[in-house]
Amino acid sequence: METQSIPAPIEAAKRFIKDRFPFCDAALLAGSVVRGEATPTSDLDIVVFDCKVTSAYRESLRAFGWPVEVFVHNLQSYKLFFESDAKRARPSLPRMVSEGLILKNSEILSAIREEAAAIIENGPEMWTEKEIEMKRYFITDTLDDFIGSTKRAEELFIANALADLLHEFVLRTNKHWIGNSKWMFRELTRFDPQFAECFVQAFDNYYKKGEKSQVIELAYSILEPFGGKLFEGFTIK
Known part of the structure; x- marks a missing residue:
């Protein structure tokens, strides 16, 4: 019995659009397969623009041998997602649109891609002094927990939280996008x-050997230009 071969990602994506969204206005293939970073578990991230859909939606499915994540928007809904992504400083949709490979083109797509590229280029809004102060406090609180902890099981979760807070602080105070999971390292x-x-070496050394010193030094170096640790006198109103 012959096994049907799985098409290459671009061919599979084009077939998917032809099969599922033949009358859409435009479509893009984005994600790791476009960036040349695909792994054996990578899926196809496909963005579809269709003026006929009433509201945006996301669907996960399998097609042509591939797992597919499809993000469907009309010509208004994507703007709300662009705005939301910019506010949370994680430009998922703008990045997919600006970096995506065109599967189906139309006159609307160029302007949408220009919008997305402008968002990526401009970066997130700068934090206010109050926001920086608040983030310093939360880093200080987590760092002190990390320094004082004597329970390895608890330390692991504290270290995870500290890595997230520190990566966010460095990037946001430099008007740079943040990430989560693998995107933390990518954005750094x-x-x-x-x-x-x-950054990776400090935490890797802790996870492998249980040595905290590099993580602590890293945290101090990140906070130092902004006044160092903050505890006494901090208030939230």
């Missing part, structure tokens, strides 16, 4: 590859 690398490696 986009910002400063050398710093990203130091």
